[in-house]
Amino acid sequence: MSDTQIVPVELGEDRYEICIGSGLLNQLGTRLKLLLAPERVTVITDQNVSRLYARRVVDSLEAAGIGCKTLTIPPGEASKSWEMAKRLYDGLAERRHTRTHPIIALGGGVVGDLAGFVAATWMRGVPVVQCPTSLEAAIDAAVGGKTAINHEAGKNLIGAFHQPRAVICDVDCLQTLDARHFRAALAESIKHAVIRDPAFLDWQEAHLDGVLALEQGTVTSLIARNCEIKASVVADDEREVLTGPPRRAALNFGHTFGHAFETLPGIGLLHGEAVALGMVAELDLAVRHLKFPEADRDRIESLLRRLQPTVKYDLAAASDAVFEKIRLDKKVISGVRFAIPDRIGQTVWFEPAPRIR
Ligand SMILES: NC(=O)c1ccc[n+]([C@@H]2O[C@H](COP(=O)([O-])OP(=O)(O)OC[C@H]3O[C@@H](n4cnc5c(N)ncnc54)[C@H](O)[C@@H]3O)[C@@H](O)[C@H]2O)c1
Ligand SMILES: [Zn+2]
Structure with a gap:
């Protein structure tokens, strides 16, 4: 106890x-x-x-x-x-x-x-x-x-x-739980750190091996910190209000592209694997349009690669098919707008011009 x-x-x-x-x-x-x-x-x-x-x-x-x-x-x-x-x-x-x-x-x-x-x-x-x-x-x-x-x-x-x-x-x-599902879910943990908590990103870099070895105390701490971050985001904005700066919506970081990767036929990615790719794609937007530091993008990408060495990250240099899919999905449901970080720990709205690239 x-x-x-x-x-x-x-x-x-x-x-x-x-x-x-x-x-x-x-x-x-x-x-x-x-x-x-x-x-x-x-x-x-x-x-x-x-x-x-x-x-x-x-x-x-x-x-x-x-x-x-x-x-x-x-x-x-x-x-x-x-x-x-x-x-x-x-x-x-x-x-x-x-x-x-x-x-x-x-x-x-x-x-x-x-x-x-x-x-x-x-x-x-x-x-x-x-x-x-x-x-x-x-x-x-x-x-x-x-x-x-x-x-x-x-x-x-x-x-x-x-x-x-x-x-x-x-x-x-x-x-x-099988190792692939476990590693895929860790992408969401990295997402939480990137949107809210630079120190937790450091912690994950230092403790990833203990997490992957399922050390009980390390895994408990990892889950607890993730729950604290998610709980604070949810307490701040329970129903995902879409006015003002992104609050709960920040949790969607990596998911706009991620959903497209997840549903593209023939790739067969788990949700977390797709979110990892989605974060890489969205960080690329952040670097190009929001001055997100390239060194931090590289750091996050290498942590994701440690988790999922077999995921093909070059996919994230996304194809026209992915962009088309996002446009189609979002036209039906809502406008294309991304909650992406402009630095580790802080997220802003990014509304791309009619063509995303
Ligand atoms: N509501 C939310 O805020 C929210 C957030 C993230 C994801 N989701 C949803 O969660 C779902 C994905 O969750 P998931 O990855 O857990 O998928 P899942 O529930 O399909 O579980 C993955 C597989 O692992 C098995 N499994 C689960 N626990 C196990 C254990 N302890 N030992 C052995 N096998 C076990 C399951 O039977 C399943 O085959 C998606 O539908 C996604 O939309 C919801
Ligand atoms: Zn998710």
């Missing part, structure tokens, strides 16, 4: 805490009892995570006298769909899940987003507790209250803001 770190998310009445540490899934029942004292809960998870961790969670809940049922979805982004949400609503209806019964989202970002969305909408909103098991979920998806499913017109187009009542992150789960 002693090395558990607590990060508060200060949102007034919606304030909650993120607990990060080892062995926390075993304590889920007792922690939940103190926090919400539920009579029963529904656990939503995916097949991979269920195989590894559902038993631990169910045992912990039952030992605390909390009844529980588990709904399991197939793993993967395709599950963030209307059809899967409907299946979960059917499951909740069948077991008469009422407004006083929390939903426990146990899994990566797919489970977190989908279960969060279902929790936001079932009976106009039931409590959700996020238990992230992937690094992407621990440092990003589980924190901040954005929930979503995908529409054929684009990712995350249907969603709601619904803050969790708690985030409980058991770092032991990361032992079973």
Whole structure:
């Protein structure tokens, strides 16, 4: 317990805490009892995570006298769909899940987003507790209250803001996450440092080997610092107000290009890998148009290369197809505008002239 770190998310009445540490899934029942004292809960998870961790969670809940049922979805982004949400609503209806019964989202970002969305909408909103098991979920998806499913017109187009009542992150789960997903998620950690915290960039350069070796204390500190940064951005601008300087929108750094790389056919990048490429492409804009120091761009790029040596960074010298895709995507949904850093730790809006280059 002693090395558990607590990060508060200060949102007034919606304030909650993120607990990060080892062995926390075993304590889920007792922690939940103190926090919400539920009579029963529904656990939503995916097949991979269920195989590894559902038993631990169910045992912990039952030992605390909390009844529980588990709904399991197939793993993967395709599950963030209307059809899967409907299946979960059917499951909740069948077991008469009422407004006083929390939903426990146990899994990566797919489970977190989908279960969060279902929790936001079932009976106009039931409590959700996020238990992230992937690094992407621990440092990003589980924190901040954005929930979503995908529409054929684009990712995350249907969603709601619904803050969790708690985030409980058991770092032991990361032992079973495959290395590629783990490394990909670290791109989001570098993003947090670049938009908010120069000292954290130094820290990551110094501690990357310990993080990659899954040293428990180092990984706990990494997740905690990411959660602090995301929590402070979210507390400052919960609903991503798009007037004034970029605040929550700064979290989209690397993502405008990143989404284009992610969806270009034939490349097959994970989200974090695409975001790494997206950051390189957007830093190039920052160097050319905002006087972002070239030496800092090179430093960030070499840290990303240490993480993902096989990602082809020359792709980020992006092709016309990528620019075209961004233009098309954004014309439908919103204007093309980038939140990019003009120096490490500070982000500004950049609105390119009609042609981006
Ligand atoms: N809401 C937000 O603010 C936000 C932020 C970032 C990302 N996201 C969303 O998160 C999703 C990506 O999250 P992700 O990368 O976690 O993907 P994911 O949920 O698909 O998980 C990746 C894979 O790892 C498996 N897995 C998860 N935890 C594991 C563990 N401990 N051991 C072994 N296998 C494990 C999963 O079953 C899956 O196969 C995307 O849909 C993205 O849009 C949301
Ligand atoms: Zn992301």
